Amino acid sequence: MAEKQHQTLVDRVFESIFDLLLTGEIPLGGVVNEAALAERFQVSRGPVREAVKRLQGRQLVVKEPYLKARVVDLSVADMIQIFQLREAVEGMSVRLATQVMSDAEMDALVEDFSTARASRDGPALDVHVRIADGCGNARIRYLLCEELYYLLRLYRARSGKVPGRREDAFSEHWQILRAMKARDADLAESLMRAHIARATRALHDLLEARGEDATAQSEKRKTG
Known part of the structure; x- marks a missing residue:
């Protein structure tokens, strides 16, 4: 019982720290x-230390010997590679889900999405996870829902901060779900790939701008 309670505490601390990463309170590289x-x-300190180790295992935190732990801060090139992988895998994920999800599962997904959209409560429903859960391929599910899940969420949250991107994403998700309901696997895959490509461009522009701002501030300090 004590071990289970301890594990629950570590889980809670892990999620609390991850929330700080998602909101940017602890920024990339912080x-x-x-x-x-x-x-x-x-x-x-024990539960926090264990939670940080778990964050390291999820590729969210890096810690070099004798240095402080820091939030991962991928280069633009690294980020693009991850999102290119995501585009390919999620394209196949939605294709398979369109083919194998039952009508009841599909109806439940559409209904849950409509509820989330009406309340603007985006985090309450992760469409990408639900599709991966329903695709019937255990390896795809593991990659998207476990191995890369937290890292993708962290960077998806950044792309969602681009003005107008959040509402665009809702509309893109709805088009994907309509294609799934129609059992049009080709269209669903095409729409998913286009959706992720747009998110990639938005995040690329955001990270580039952040890098340019950091460079400008550095130059200003040197000349100030």
Whole structure:
């Protein structure tokens, strides 16, 4: 029982830290201060340390010997490679899901999406995860829902901060679901690939602008 309670505490701390990453309160490349986090969440250092190790395992935090843990900050090139992989895998994921999901599962997905869209409660429904869950391919599901899940969520959250991108994504998701309902696997895959390609461009532009801003501030400090 004690071990289960401890595990539940680590889970809670992990999710709390991840929320700080999603909101940007701990920015990309930012220091993950275990002592400060333990004080903030009113827990001992142990659960925080274990949660940070889990973040490392999820490729969200990097920690070199004798250096502080930091949030991952992928280069633009690395990010593009990950999203290119995502475009290919999610294209196949939605193709398979369109073919194998039952009518009841499809209806439930559409209904849940409509509810989430009406409330603008995007995080309440992850369309990509639901599609991967329903695609019938265990390896695709593992890649999208476990191995890359948190890293993709972190960078998807960044692309969602581009003005207008959130509403565009809702509309793109709806078009994908309509194609799935019609059992048009070719169209569903094409729409999913286009959706992720747009998200990639939005994130690319955002990271490029952030890099340019950082360079400009650095140059300003040098000449100031």
